[in-house]
Amino acid sequence: MSLSELCIRRPVFATVLSLLLVIFGLVALERLPLREYPDINRPVVSITTSYRGASANVVENKVTQVIEDRIAGIEGIVKLESDSADERSSIRVEFDVSRDIDDAANDIRDRISRVVSQLPPEADPPQVAKSDSNAESIMFLSFSAENMTSLQVTDYAERYIIDRLSTVPGVSRASMSGARRAAMRVWIDRQALAARALTVGDIESALRRENVQLPAGRIESEQREFSLRTEVGLDSAEDFRNLVIGRGPEGHLVRLGEVAEVRIAAENDRTLMRTNGLAGVGIGIEANSKANVLDVVHGVREEVDRLQKTLPKGATLMVTVDNGVAIEAALREVLIAVIFAFISVLIVIYGFLGTLRTTIIPAITIPVSVIAGFMFVYALDYSLNVITLLGVVLAIGLVVDDSIVVLENIHRRAELDEPSMVAAIRGSREIAFAVIATTLTLVTVFVPISFLPGDNGRLFREFGLTLAASVLLSALVALTLTPMMASRLPPEREMKHGRFAKWIESFFKKMTAAYEVRLRQLMRRPWLIVGGVLGLGFLGALSFRALPSEFMPAADAGRVMVTLTAPEGASFEYTSEYGRRLEAIAQSGLDSGEVRRVTLRVPGSYDGTGAVNSARLILTLEDWGARERSAQEIAASFQRELAGLPGVRANTMVPGGMRGGWGKPVEAVLGGPDYESLAAWSEKLTKLAEDNPGLTGVDSSYKPRKPQIRIAIDRNRAADLGVSLQTVGRTLETMLGSRIVTTFIDRGREYNVVLQGRADERATTTDLTNLMVRSDRTGELVPLASVVRLNETAGATELSRFNRLRSVEIGAGLAEGYTMGEAIKWFEDTVARELPPEATLMWDGESGDYVRSGGQMWTTLLFAVIIVFLVLAAQFESFVHPAIIMVTVPLALLGAVFGLQLHGMSVNIFSQIAVIMLIGIAAKNGVLIVEFANQLRER
Known part of the structure; x- marks a missing residue:
């Protein structure tokens, strides 16, 4: 007795099985942490060494290089970068996400203990610390008071606000910026x-x-x-x-x-923090890596409301940046997409099946499969985020296939006047192999996504395995709950069909007849099919080459950042004055209602330890519905207003990406044998980059003129x-x-x-x-x-190294319409053409993610095609049938390329994942057709 027949004959068993899946899934869903994106934080270990009285050159040669040479061979190192300044060496070691940070730190301490004797006697012992590569604040607050001095504002915040916010569950640290501590x-x-x-x-x-x-x-x-x-x-x-x-x-x-x-x-009077023109202190809130970010945000908001009631007269505590707003909006949009997808699927099903009673079956089996999938998400210690919810949206369209295939086959047999019980048993038995084959095909496509190395693998592991779990469960539900419910439907002749259902049925019969006629005509002219496919393939190749490429599509997180850099050697007062000019320019945004808050920091770094010739202006925008322009449009407009600001360099950018943060999207790293050569090469490359209209805010990390x-x-x-x-x-x-x-x-x-x-x-x-x-x-x-x-x-006051090479970083933003792929190609071509062979071009930040993801993704695509082919060959016991099925894959890919071209979209990490998914979907349709053709031949 097959599983389907067992469930048909024992309906209570099938019902209890599905209810248990739903109950366990709901319990898991309630316990899942909420995040915007999966946790892709890399383990980071920092090594800091003080060498009093030594210049940056001496520190680089006698401390930094010695330590780097010793620790370079440790397992799992992804990136090794360092900065050598007067009297200080800072080394940052970034490990693969799979590496345990405690083990990594112990390995580094062990290696350093063997090298201490080789360091200068005057140098202090190296200090090793663990940190989070993405320890970004999820919220920023501003505290100011009209009747307090800057010292009193800092002291009050430290005594009565910081401590309270630090006790909110999930908060790892509450820190101040712009503080003037007594x-x-x-x-x-x-x-x-x-x-x-x-x-x-x-x-x-x-x-x-x-x-x-x-x-x-x-x-x-x-x-x-x-x-x-x-x-x-x-x-x-x-x-x-x-x-x-x-x-x-x-x-x-x-x-x-x-x-x-x-x-x-x-203690430090060379720091400034202003919000909407009012001086005060900023407070950054960091969440624990395993905390539910939205719970932390809500907890901080509630604590701020309680603190408001205790503030002295004239004091103001406000939230200036709240990442929770963007996370909530993103999750809300995805949940709306889930509901919309579910309703759309039911409408389509009703249109095909023509009866409301039959439509109820997939309306039940879809939620059962999707909800049960959260058991696996919880068991694998994943979170509920945009990526996993994206998997849920796609799962709705995929899991319904199994139920529809089984239900439609039962429905077909019921139309032959077979009793409901008999139609359910025979129909499910007839289609069982095809359901299992298509399920395994899809799973073999999704699972390779999780094998991607590095960040991309970690990022889409949750996506791939969530989908795979939902698809596996959908097959189980399709072979248990679906035939059981179908067997309880009244016979086909007793079911009443409305006028709309009859019209739909007539329409599809005409379509089927027309399709059969065209198919017979084309099969008599195979050369026409082959020629058409080849022609479409040629057009698709041209379209693909014309598609722009980037790591991630631009996102509007409701913030714009302006970085200001004064000449080397500029004083704190000089930079502060220009920072106030930036505030005055930003006032137009406040007046227009597009900008909610303007926050100025001098120096630009959050902790106030950066160079005093740098400043940072953060524009917190109004909610998306309250403004007409996007963050990118506002940033471009603001950049045009900054063009006439003399004496400083000011550039705008929009933060984005899954890592968040405020780095420039393009981070090209030049490596070379010595800093004299690097200075000349970076100066030449920087000038050429400034002449490229597609690059904005070009800047070099090497400052030899201080x-x-x-x-x-x-x-x-x-x-x-x-x-x-x-x-x-x-x-x-x-x-x-x-x-x-x-x-x-x-x-x-x-x-x-x-x-x-x-x-x-x-x-x-x-x-x-x-x-x-x-x-x-x-x-x-x-x-x-x-x-x-x-x-x-x-x-130069600071000398950098990247992956053990002396290096200089050139950062740049992207002008509107200029993609990451174009920027990277420009840098690669320019370095090859204008610089000597000794110059090594490397990539960091978002551009580094883009370069690494490109080759990995297409390798995974090839891997998925091979795996699907082999799985199909094992199922059909033939290499011919899988080859026939796989012919449909290129046509599906052509559709994806034409779709991207039609909507003006780019090739990015999301569209690449969609392409991999298409392999499974296209193969799934081919499996059904080939399996039915084989069954008809056997008859």
């Missing part, structure tokens, strides 16, 4: 210090020595015990001013207030005077930069104590040489000018 600032008066025969080291030593809290034991009585603590810590600016730091030449005590200005001020003052220490002279290099380095760092030497407590929070020279005493090169240091041999003060030489130069 610190005890000690601005040293060089002349006053020298007059008292003291040095910077004396101040630092006194602060470290005196600002402590010490336990002093305990007092015990018969019934009570007291712990003793000696309070010698410094808590206020007055305490610090009264701190004795040493004795002057006459033997009198010298207090810190005599040689320095001491007060509470911003003004620098090189300090050369006369080691022999320093040794003769008894001055250590460490003393020179610490003095320069403290007086000209800033140095955190200790901390103090204020209302339960710990703040830094920062030493620095007065602003008017670190403005010229003369100020550098007028500093005094103490001789370790004689104890006397020695002018710094006697042991150092100053040279003004212009050079």
Whole structure:
């Protein structure tokens, strides 16, 4: 007894089986996390090494390159990039998504432990940290207050907002940008210090020595015990001013207030954050990698609503960027597509079958198959996202096929006046092999998609396996629930057909007759069929070559970003002024109602550690229905307004892609033997790229013209005077930069104590040489000018490496109508034509994803064709029948090409996946025709 016959004879068994599938599917659906896209975060391990006093060149040669050479052979490394700056080496190692981040970090620590002895003795031990390659904030908030200073705004946000938001379930981190955190600032008066025969080291030593809290034991009585603590810590600016730091030449005590200005001020005052013209701080919310993003967004929104009620008068807390809005909109659109697809399928089925009772069967079997598929999604630890829901939309059209094939065959036998039970048993038995064959054909197409390597494999694994699971379950339902329900239908002669059903039936009979006539005519002229197919193939090839290509189609996430770059060496004030000009230009968008908020950050990096000659303006747009133009159109219009802005470079871009982020779409990386050659090559390529109208915002990462003052220490002279290099380095760092030497407590929070020279005493090169240091041999003060030489130069402050090659990155945006494929081809042709063979062109970011996905996808396409052919050969026990079936595949691909051409669409990662799907769909139709033809021959 076959499975179908068992279910026909035992209807309760078939019903319970389907109900269990639905129940388990609904439970799994309720527990699935919601995301916009699948989690494709790569494990990333960063290695940071400090080498005090070393230039970028020395750091690159003696630290970065040594570490890279040692760790390069670790399994699973996808990308190895590094930046070497003065006194600092940063290496970022990106691993394949399948690599466990803990194992990867342990491997790196093991390799580094063997190389520490090869690093310079002055270099600190390398620090290894794990991170997420896509640790992007899902929300940004802005907090400002009219009646607070910038220090008070930062302090309030840190004490009362950050902590509350950090406790929202699913939030991994809440961080501030534009913050001016309070610190005890000690601005040293060089002349006053020298007059008292003291040095910077004396101040630092006194602060470290005196600002402590010490336990002093305990007092015990018969019934009570007291712990003793000696309070010698410094808590206020007055305490610090009264701190004795040493004795002057006459033997009198010298207090810190005599040689320095001491007060509470911003630890970093070179940062700016403004929202709609109002200064404040920004707050970024990051979600845990496994958290339900929409749950986190909703939790943060609710917490913000509660915080609004506790804010002081004049304070404002607003959400400036909310990725949840775009995610909700995307999921909503896909859910609408699911419902629309389901209704459309039912209408088509009713049109073909002609009766409402028969239509009810697929109306039940489709949801059963789709809902049950969520069991597999949950079991495989996937999420509910745009990609899996896209699989559901397509599954509706695919899973209905099995039920329709079985139902139509039963319906055909019922029209021959067979009883419902007999028609169901014979009809399902007759079509069982074809259903199984077509199901296996589709599964063998979808499963290879998940074998794609790297990000694409991870991305579409959820898509392919969701579809495969739904198709397998649809075959099960089609051979169990469908024949059971069909056997309970009244005989065909007792079913009443309405006028519309009769008209539909008559229409299809006429179509069938006309098709038969045309088919007989064409079969007598096979050369005409072959010629037509070849002609269509030629036209399709021409159309395909004309199609634009890109990694992903442009998306409107409701945001536009403007990056501003001032000349090298520009001050914070210079950049801030131009940032305010950008705000003024963006005001027109606010006035027109297309822009909701304008957020300005200086420096451009979120954490405020970037170069002060960079700024970033973020335009948060109104909802899609409230504006007439897309984000791309608004960005293009804004770019035209920026064309007349002198003194800076400003470029607009629209964030997008599955990774999110704000990087430029084209990231070409030039590799070469040395930075001198790379500087010349990148400058030439950048100029040529700027002349290409299809590329916008062209910029190079190599900045060789930043003004620098090189300090050369006369080691022999320093040794003769008894001055250590460490003393020179610490003095320069403290007086000209800033140095955190200790901390103090204020209302339960710990703040830094920062030493620095007065602003008017670190403005010229003369100020550098007028500093005094103490001789370790004689104890006397020695002018710094006697042991150092100053040279003004212009050079690169940061040297990059990419996959162990010295490199320079050239980033660019894409003009409207210019595709990623065209940009990549232009770069490849230009590098081959204009640069020497030693120049190596590599790709990073979205352009790197595009290059890697192209070859992988077409390899997968070929793999899918071969697998389908072999599966069909095994099923039919013949190589001839599968060959006949596979002839239909190229025709289906031609339809896809003509469809893309007709609608002005591009070849991208989605259309490539659709092409792979077409192989299964086309083969499925061929299987049905060949199987029925074989059965008719046997009869």
